[in-house]
Amino acid sequence: MAVPAPAPAAVPVPVPVPPPVPVQVHPDPPIYQALYALWASQGRTLPGRRDAEWTRLAAGPVWAGRTVRVSGVLVSPGASR
Template sequence: MPTMVAVPRPAPVPVQVHPDPPIYQALYSLWASQGRTVPGRRDAEWARLAAGPVWADRTVRVNGTLVARADGR
């Protein structure tokens, strides 16, 4: 019967995070002030859409209003 030997794992290499250049920081601020999606930040609309139940194919929310799907499938 073979014996198992524990092998130590190497320590993880720390990831360096570099700040965005000022031009991108200004662009992100502009997008955020206009309510747009900003890289690296949570997209509330996507989270809301992705959290919907699987059986939600009979009705769809458009801009907060519940709309019946067209019956001509």
């Protein structure tokens, strides 16, 4: 008596993924461009851009028992502002 051969495994068919829809970016009105330029000249955080000070502070080890500079002011551990 012959043993029947197993049926071939089903092969999944890839589903085509549509390309992403491009997002239309509108330039900021001139009043906001001037405000962003003013804020940037003062070293402030701008909408849509990374906050360099936050990135620097968050990158430090949490166990660091050292004085750090926050907004240009030296702050000792446990000190309040």
